[in-house]
Amino acid sequence: MQSQELNLQPEPGRKQASGTWWATLRLPLLALGGALALTTLVLLSSGVSPLQAYRILIFGAFSTPVRFSDMIMLAAPLLLCATGLTLTFSAGLYNLGVEGQLALGAVAAMLPLRLFPELPPALLWSLCFACAAAGGALWALLAAWLRLSAGVSEIFAGLGLNFLASGLALYLVLGPWRRSGSASMSGTELLPRELWLPTLGALRLAPLAPLLALLALALVWWAVRQTRWGLQLRAVGLNRVAADRLGVPAQRRIAEAMAGCGALAGMAGAIQVLGVFHQLIPNISSGVGLLGLLVALLVRADPRWVLPVAVVFASFTVGSVQLPLALGVDSSIAGVLQGALVLFALLARGLSRRVTG
Amino acid sequence: MEVAVHNLCKAFGAVRANDDLTLRFAAGQIHGVLGENGAGKSTLMKLIAGFLRPDGGSIRFDGREASLHGPGAALRAGVGMVHQDPLDLPAFTALENLLCAAPRGAIGSRAAGRQLLSELARRLGFTVEPDAPLASLTVGQRQQLEIIRLLACGARVLILDEPTTGITAAQTRALFAALRRLAAEGNTVLFVSHKLEEVAEICDTVCVLRAGRLVGEQLPMPVPQRRLLELMFGAAVAQPTAGGAGEVRITALRSEGGLPANAGEDGTPALPGLHGSPTTERIAGEAVWQLAGVSARAGSVALRDVSLSIAAGRIVGLAGLDGSGQQILLRLLTGRMRPETGHILVNGRALSGGGSRAYRAAGIEYLPADRLNEGMIGALSLTEHFALLQNAALVDQRAAERAARAAIADYAIKATPVTPISALSGGNQQRALLALVPPDCRGIACEQPTRGLDVASAQAIWRRLLERRLAGCAIVFASADLDELIAYSDEVLVFFAGRVSAPLHRAELSVARLAELIGGVGFGGG
Numbered sequence: 001m002q003s004q005e006l007n008l009q010p011e012p013g014r015k016q017a018s019g020t021w022w023a024t025l026r027l028p029l030l031a032l033g034g035a036l037a038l039t040t041l042v043l044l045s046s047g048v049s050p051l052q053a054y055r056i057l058i059f060g061a062f063s064t065p066v067r068f069s070d071m072i073m074l075a076a077p078l079l080l081c082a083t084g085l086t087l088t089f090s091a092g093l094y095n096l097g098v099e100g101q102l103a104l105g106a107v108a109a110m111l112p113l114r115l116f117p118e119l120p121p122a123l124l125w126s127l128c129f130a131c132a133a134a135g136g137a138l139w140a141l142l143a144a145w146l147r148l149s150a151g152v153s154e155i156f157a158g159l160g161l162n163f164l165a166s167g168l169a170l171y172l173v174l175g176p177w178r179r180s181g182s183a184s185m186s187g188t189e190l191l192p193r194e195l196w197l198p199t200l201g202a203l204r205l206a207p208l209a210p211l212l213a214l215l216a217l218a219l220v221w222w223a224v225r226q227t228r229w230g231l232q233l234r235a236v237g238l239n240r241v242a243a244d245r246l247g248v249p250a251q252r253r254i255a256e257a258m259a260g261c262g263a264l265a266g267m268a269g270a271i272q273v274l275g276v277f278h279q280l281i282p283n284i285s286s287g288v289g290l291l292g293l294l295v296a297l298l299v300r301a302d303p304r305w306v307l308p309v310a311v312v313f314a315s316f317t318v319g320s321v322q323l324p325l326a327l328g329v330d331s332s333i334a335g336v337l338q339g340a341l342v343l344f345a346l347l348a349r350g351l352s353r354r355v356t357g
Numbered sequence: 358m359e360v361a362v363h364n365l366c367k368a369f370g371a372v373r374a375n376d377d378l379t380l381r382f383a384a385g386q387i388h389g390v391l392g393e394n395g396a397g398k399s400t401l402m403k404l405i406a407g408f409l410r411p412d413g414g415s416i417r418f419d420g421r422e423a424s425l426h427g428p429g430a431a432l433r434a435g436v437g438m439v440h441q442d443p444l445d446l447p448a449f450t451a452l453e454n455l456l457c458a459a460p461r462g463a464i465g466s467r468a469a470g471r472q473l474l475s476e477l478a479r480r481l482g483f484t485v486e487p488d489a490p491l492a493s494l495t496v497g498q499r500q501q502l503e504i505i506r507l508l509a510c511g512a513r514v515l516i517l518d519e520p521t522t523g524i525t526a527a528q529t530r531a532l533f534a535a536l537r538r539l540a541a542e543g544n545t546v547l548f549v550s551h552k553l554e555e556v557a558e559i560c561d562t563v564c565v566l567r568a569g570r571l572v573g574e575q576l577p578m579p580v581p582q583r584r585l586l587e588l589m590f591g592a593a594v595a596q597p598t599a600g601g602a603g604e605v606r607i608t609a610l611r612s613e614g615g616l617p618a619n620a621g622e623d624g625t626p627a628l629p630g631l632h633g634s635p636t637t638e639r640i641a642g643e644a645v646w647q648l649a650g651v652s653a654r655a656g657s658v659a660l661r662d663v664s665l666s667i668a669a670g671r672i673v674g675l676a677g678l679d680g681s682g683q684q685i686l687l688r689l690l691t692g693r694m695r696p697e698t699g700h701i702l703v704n705g706r707a708l709s710g711g712g713s714r715a716y717r718a719a720g721i722e723y724l725p726a727d728r729l730n731e732g733m734i735g736a737l738s739l740t741e742h743f744a745l746l747q748n749a750a751l752v753d754q755r756a757a758e759r760a761a762r763a764a765i766a767d768y769a770i771k772a773t774p775v776t777p778i779s780a781l782s783g784g785n786q787q788r789a790l791l792a793l794v795p796p797d798c799r800g801i802a803c804e805q806p807t808r809g810l811d812v813a814s815a816q817a818i819w820r821r822l823l824e825r826r827l828a829g830c831a832i833v834f835a836s837a838d839l840d841e842l843i844a845y846s847d848e849v850l851v852f853f854a855g856r857v858s859a860p861l862h863r864a865e866l867s868v869a870r871l872a873e874l875i876g877g878v879g880f881g882g883g
Contacts, residue, residue, distance in 0.1 A: 226751060226752060227750055227751055227752065228744065228745070228747055228749065228750060228751065228752050229750065231741060231744055231745055231752055232745060234737075235734050235737060235741075235745055238734045238735070238736050238737065239730070239733075239734040239735065239736075241730065241731045242730070242731055242732055242733050242734050243734060243745075244713065244714075245713070245723060245725070245731060245732060246733075246734075246742065246745050246746065246793070247714060247717050247745075247746070248745065249714065
């Protein structure tokens with residue numbers, strides 16, 4: 001998609017060279033300006049000083065080590081989801097089922113924890129991540145199968161499967177996996193301490209999580225940009241009929257992209273279980289998958305921008321947690337800013353296509 | 358209504374599609390607009406019909422300057438355009454299409470709409486069933502409905518973009534009669550075409566565009582074809598030569614993209630198919646395709662019990678009206694469709710159960726008519742296309758770029774290795790499509806290989822295809838152009854409503870014979 005918009009410009013002559021930085025930065029700046037304007041309007045209408053609110057939103061996540069580690073622990077699963085979505089977006093798929101794939105990954109991660117709690121932690125964690133990846137991939141393949149065999153759009157299949165997955169998590173939390181004594185919406189029993197992912201000192205930051213996410217990003221980046229598999233993926237995304245004619249196994253690539261995204265989302269679910277909540281809760285994704293969709297939409301599946309945007313979005317969310325205490329506004333203002341950014345970015349892109357096209 | 362444009366300019370990026378055009382189309386006449394591909398005809402028409410907005414200059418209807426912010430505004434001003442591919446709603450019936458497009462209050466009721474539809478159809482000599490769903494109509498019938506719709510909406514200027522592409526000879530006659538009648542009633546008709554004979558037959562004036570500019574001036578017809586060719590293609594122009602059945606063939610000679618013009622020293626053109634090709638006996642080899650008792654169905658058309666064998670080095674043309682079964686055969690030959698019964702052998706191996714990838718692996722290539730939607734990936738460059746065709750897991754960027762450069766040089770493609778395919782002109786896209794055919798290919802099935810190309814581009818494509826045939830490739834092509842079928846085919850199969858004629862050999866080919874068969878004469882039975 002990236003190359004499409006860049007290459008569609010008429011022959012880049014010398015004249016354009018001087019205006020290059022403006023040409024590349026104009027749209028993001030416009031989108032940023034629009035999003036800030038809209039958010040400011042919302043803040044003003046609720047009687048809050050926008051400057052103060054922005055200070056908290058933008059710098060709040062970096063104000064103390066605790067908040068910083070919270071931000072990292074949100075950014076890691078977010079990065080995994082957005083990275084996975086880079087695959088599906090490249091293949092022209094709108095994998096709205098990423099939330100459910102994350103939830104199913106979390107459920108699958110619980111299996112080894114419940115079945116073999118006495119295994120050495122390192123082995124158990126590896127098992128958890130493997131199960132989570134398999135669970136997420138399976139859930140995504142279900143959507144892919146619906147699309148390839150029955151022609152159900154992966155958007156609707158994904159949405160339906162999201163409900164199914166969260167229903168499954170809820171059933172497990174309230175039913176078979178309920179706490180001893182009373183069932184509670186607040187989740188299954190907490191994992192024993194020694195099974196939590198190791199953290200840095202007393203902080204909640206478990207270095208394994210961001211490490212895993214960065215590794216996944218690097219792998220996907222390389223696969224999409226350097227391998228023929230990645231080129232085929234993009235070809236399928238741009239024009240499936242023509243890709244098929246040129247000998248690309250389009251159906252297989254679609255299934256592989258979905259499975260890859262599902263596996264990464266599933267691993268994000270394992271991080272939620274092992275490193276963030278230390279239990280299975282009904283809302284185990286806590287919206288990370290949807291936020292990942294926003295990130296992927298904003299960066300247009302360009303792997304170069306996934307990391308910075310995921311970090312910025314995570315810090316908005318973490319920073320916003322302080323808003324109710326400091327200013328008395330709801331923390332959902334972070335969602336307004338994130339959503340507005342994506343909307344204005346899409347708007348700017350649409351406008352530019354209309355101008356140049 | 359008189360249509361005039363003054364100093365009209367429209368640019369797409371660096372390309373000046375219309376460059377300072379000043380023209381006047383008088384009312385009550387049919388005006389031909391000629392030009393090769395990319396000359397700016399369609400841009401001019403879309404500007405007048407409100408689909409595009411000019412960068413500069415003005416458009417005047419009856420002397421009043423018009424500012425059109427959309428096709429709706431143009432239609433209210435009295436200008437309607439019939440597109441090459443009808444822009445209508447196939448799921449609706451003819452009547453519903455008319456009703457939903459009519460301006461508010463123009464048609465009171467369904468009954469009034471039905472009456473208006475049948476009256477306009479009768480007046481124009483068209484046959485349109487009000488309650489037939491559009492999807493079941495032919496392109497020609499949908500075009501007739503479009504004309505009726507535009508007139509019902511008050512159009513007094515009709516723009517027709519390549520209207521005779523894909524319609525039957527009878528429909529063409531009906532269309533021309535209707536256009537003459539409309540002009541006689543004082544309407545203005547703008548007729549865009551590449552087909553000189555048609556322009557000569559129907560137009561009162563003609564203007565020729567080249568590279569976005571008017572060449573010479575608007576001329577009253579008749580104008581000798583030689584003069585029109587000169588205007589269209591520049592100085593080097595062929596003399597008309599006698600073709601297959603005594604009719605006049607027009608061949609323009611122009612060296613495009615560094616290709617040597619295919620001409621003798623005295624400047625007489627060489628028709629590659631008729632004079633330049635080797636005798637077929639010399640290169641006919643073993644069978645590439647063998648079909649035994651193959652039946653298949655797509656929509657309402659069914660092929661029944663087709664048996665044929667196509668040898669290496671042969672060129673087989675498929676004639677027939679659009680949708681008579683040629684497309685089904687092409688899809689069967691390339692694995693895009695599986696036969697219901699019967700067997701297909703490729704290079705002697707049974708492949709009837711395989712998909713398109715199995716056929717491709719067996720050396721069969723499919724060249725679709727819709728180059729950009731089915732053939733290549735518009736956003737990717739030639740280099741990326743060659744990278745897709747590689748075998749290793751990692752892309753060898755340098756090898757892909759070498760292959761792209763070689764293709765650009767060999768096939769005279771006007772592009773750089775990194776230009777996206779969608780930025781190429783039709784002729785260059787078709788050459789790129791051919792360049793991507795692997796050298797060890799055994800059979801090529803092409804659908805309308807030269808559709809939408811000007812004469813010079815079409816000849817360049819056929820030179821390439823003939824080279825492939827010399828290398829032992831079997832070629833099957835479907836075409837609507839009888840001259841093309843006669844010039845290049847070793848044998849022709851004519852399709853009529855799903856039935857296939859016996860192969861007609863080169864010696865028995867004539868326009869008259871083909872036209873008869875295409876119209877169903879000689880098939881016998883029902």
